[in-house]
Amino acid sequence: SVVILDFGSQFTRLIARRFRELGAYSVILPGSAPLERILRENPQGIVLSGGPSSVYDEAAPKPAPGVLDLDIPVLGVCYGMQYLAQQAGGDVKRAGKREYGKADLTQYGGQLFEGIQGEFVAWMSHSDSVTQLPAGYEVVAQTEDTPVTAIENRETRRYGVQFHPEVVHTPKGGQLLANFLGICGVTRDWTAEHIIDELVADVQAQVGDGRVLLAISGGVDSSTLGLLLAKAVGEKLTAVFIDHGLLRLGEREQVEAALKPLGVNLVTVDARAEFMAALDGVSDPEQKRKIIGREFIRAFEREARAYGPFDFLAQGTLYPDVIESAGGEGAANIKSHHNVGGLPDDLAFKLVEPFRTLFKDEVREIARLLGLPDHIRMRHPFPGPGLAIRCLGAISEEKLDILRRVDDIFISGLREFGLYDGCSQALAILTPIQSVGVMGDERTYSYTAALRAVTTDDFMTAEWARLPYDFLATMSNRIVNQVHEINRVVYDITGKPPATIEWE
Numbered sequence: 001s002v003v004i005l006d007f008g009s010q011f012t013r014l015i016a017r018r019f020r021e022l023g024a025y026s027v028i029l030p031g032s033a034p035l036e037r038i039l040r041e042n043p044q045g046i047v048l049s050g051g052p053s054s055v056y057d058e059a060a061p062k063p064a065p066g067v068l069d070l071d072i073p074v075l076g077v078c079y080g081m082q083y084l085a086q087q088a089g090g091d092v093k094r095a096g097k098r099e100y101g102k103a104d105l106t107q108y109g110g111q112l113f114e115g116i117q118g119e120f121v122a123w124m125s126h127s128d129s130v131t132q133l134p135a136g137y138e139v140v141a142q143t144e145d146t147p148v149t150a151i152e153n154r155e156t157r158r159y160g161v162q163f164h165p166e167v168v169h170t171p172k173g174g175q176l177l178a179n180f181l182g183i184c185g186v187t188r189d190w191t192a193e194h195i196i197d198e199l200v201a202d203v204q205a206q207v208g209d210g211r212v213l214l215a216i217s218g219g220v221d222s223s224t225l226g227l228l229l230a231k232a233v234g235e236k237l238t239a240v241f242i243d244h245g246l247l248r249l250g251e252r253e254q255v256e257a258a259l260k261p262l263g264v265n266l267v268t269v270d271a272r273a274e275f276m277a278a279l280d281g282v283s284d285p286e287q288k289r290k291i292i293g294r295e296f297i298r299a300f301e302r303e304a305r306a307y308g309p310f311d312f313l314a315q316g317t318l319y320p321d322v323i324e325s326a327g328g329e330g331a332a333n334i335k336s337h338h339n340v341g342g343l344p345d346d347l348a349f350k351l352v353e354p355f356r357t358l359f360k361d362e363v364r365e366i367a368r369l370l371g372l373p374d375h376i377r378m379r380h381p382f383p384g385p386g387l388a389i390r391c392l393g394a395i396s397e398e399k400l401d402i403l404r405r406v407d408d409i410f411i412s413g414l415r416e417f418g419l420y421d422g423c424s425q426a427l428a429i430l431t432p433i434q435s436v437g438v439m440g441d442e443r444t445y446s447y448t449a450a451l452r453a454v455t456t457d458d459f460m461t462a463e464w465a466r467l468p469y470d471f472l473a474t475m476s477n478r479i480v481n482q483v484h485e486i487n488r489v490v491y492d493i494t495g496k497p498p499a500t501i502e503w504e
Ligand code: XMP
Pocket: 289, 329, 330, 331, 333, 334, 335, 336, 381, 382, 383, 384, 385, 425, 459, 496, 499, 500, 501, 502, 503, 504
């Protein structure tokens, strides 16, 4: 294994993620982890992460005594490299020029860069630099502003890079990390199967004989978590799926069909009437969200008491949710109404969050191995308040029914034309606009449906998807022909910002 000592960089988890991608097992430990703790992992290599401190600060964090005396390769990243340099007798000072963002290496070589060719773009984020090279080290990469950008000491197998090889902005960083694994002699046979085994063992160790409650939303994270927990604790898991009546066509049946046969103890709760009653006549979007959040907690709490008591509440929190936990839009928000924070004190559960260190694509890979059908596994995100925020203004059974049919035509169409996976999210919106049309010989006065599809990496900003005109024409035809309440279809060509992805 590789032990990653964390000195507080926001990218430390990314280092582990890159190693997983390269098929290598790694463990993140606190930067000050004692030597015995590190040795328990049988480390073949150590990475010292970046961090916000300066090595010359009084309180600068350091590895525990003895760690750097181990006769195994060590890679220092950013702060880690500065620490290595200082500890070996070199010097680190505030840089003349602070370097932040992409930089081209003007030259590079050495073991870490072996086999790498062409331009090397390195992502930098530092205000300190190594100003004096320690004995035994040589400089193996430079940029215009930073003469000492990478160092190595082949004899002691100590390596350092000032940039961050783990971020995507360093496109060839993966090769560099692979080279480090090679230097360590780490076998690269760590797969998603191993990750599942590890997660199952961790959950079993945490939960013991306790009972676990999980809210299933129908999305990939909670569904995959359901499968993982079923594997780990079997009948001790109760997975609650609340049908609030704001789901898409056939969604409830799909979730049941996907999870029940794979052994998930799934309880489906029909709460449609309560939600509809609570939302009656409410047209303000934020008010709708609040009511749905409140009703969700109420229903979930009731089921928790009915099937309880439970010791644990499982959540499908992913690593990006953890770093975004400060709130705001996007990923962190998506889970807000499932949050344990909304539950009363006497339902005090301990949290089980097996996916806390994983990224979405890794969860999808785990889902594949656990047998989750592709239509759920690769599904676009769907908001907790569901169709309520896509049916503009006050909702009604009738409007939801119209929207459900339009949405189904659009989403099925995207799949049929092979366009679904190219979009990050696609949705249909039922507007309150009624307009005049003509069908056969008759004048119509019916609703306008809007279609929206976006591409985005993080849902904070998004572009409208350039769907082919012919496809849009087909969708428009199908919708007005099959959904008689609609006589006009528009496509949303607004980015985010200034628009949001949802219309409410
Ligand atoms: P917006 O509309 O803010 O959406 O651009 C960004 C992402 O967040 C989802 N979204 C929500 N998810 N509850 C949720 O669980 C909400 O109230 C909510 N509002 C927006 C939206 O679907 C998109 O993926």
